[in-house]
Amino acid sequence: MSVVINTNSAAISASNNLATSNAMLQRSLNRLSSGSKIVNPSDDAGGLAVSMKLSATIKRTAAVNDNIANARSFLQTQDGAFQTATKVLDRMSELKVLSDDVTKNQTDKDNYDTEFQQLKKQLSALVDEKFNGVSLFGNGGSGSLAVATTEKGSAGNTVSIDQPDLATQIGATLIGNDSTTVTAMGISTITNAIQNIASLRASNGAQSNRLSFASEMLTVNRENLEAANSRIIDVDVAEESTQLARYNILVQAGSSMLAQANSSTQVALKLLG
Incomplete structure (x- = not known):
């Protein structure tokens, strides 16, 4: 081998070789410090694209789950109104039976009717209840709200939650400004209203259960999506730390060999001397 200067x-x-080893060392340091296997798009262009789609799906799934939780709160508030209405009707039926007591004089019956009329007004107030500005019950007719149960939104599966016409289910003579007295009221009118509300509560519970299962499915889906995204983008610390040690040694060895190579040409000076 010739000796040149x-x-x-x-x-x-x-x-x-040192530049290559140093670049790999820096990439390994970036991965470990960020916790991500894909620091730059060039690391895995295809994987980055898939990860971005998965990340967006995960966020939408979480948002849908939040919406379902709010819908369940709507149903729970609605059921609270049903419970209150049932208690009111129970008391009204009790007042009706008490007013039929033959030992009561007209004043006694008038006193029962005073409470009876106040309870009517309370039922009327329940009909107008709202949840965050959204009516719990249909005004002038039954309605429904469509709750999306997939991350595709309204384009995917939905669950309808009812906004029943509570006023109709209770009956006009038990609500509002109706002047029917407790003694004139038929007991069957009150018991029919109680039965109607019982059916509404059953429907409310069924819808709430369905939303609960939909939420459970979304939770499982999100967990699996998170795991899939993790396999693409998250760095394996054990493996990458091993690579870091390797590149660190290569950089140190490359530095030493570069210094050795730079000094090797000095043999020419000995020949010239």
Whole structure:
């Protein structure tokens, strides 16, 4: 091998190897410090694209689950109104039976009717109850709200939650400004209203259960999506720390060899001396 001064091939080769090792070391450091396997798009362009789609799906899934939780709160509030209405009707039926007591005089019956009329007004107030500005019950007719149960939104599966016409289910003579007295009221009118509300509560519970299962499915889906995304984008710390140690040694060895290669041309000075 000839001895030259102007071109040091060994130093150039050592320099190139050192630059490569240093670049790999920096990439490994970036991965470990960020916790992500894909620091730059060039690391895994295809994987990055898939991860971005999965991340968006995960966020939409979480948002849908929040919406379902709010819908269940709507149903729970609605059921609270049903419970209150049932208690009111129970008391009204009791007042009706008490007013039929033949030992009661008209004043006694009038006193029962005073409470009876106040309870009518309370039922009327329940009909107008709202949840965050949304009516719990249909005004002038039954309605429904469509709750999306997939991350596709309204384009996917939905669950309808009812906004029943509570006023109709209770009956006009038990609500509002109706002047029917407790003694004139038929007991069957009150018991029919109680039965109607019982059916509404059953429907409310069924819808709430369905939303609960939909939420459970979304939770499982989100967990699986998170795991899939993790396999694409998250760095394996054990594996990457091993690579870090390797590249660290290569950088140190490359630095030493570059210094050695740079000094190797000094043999020419001995020949000239």
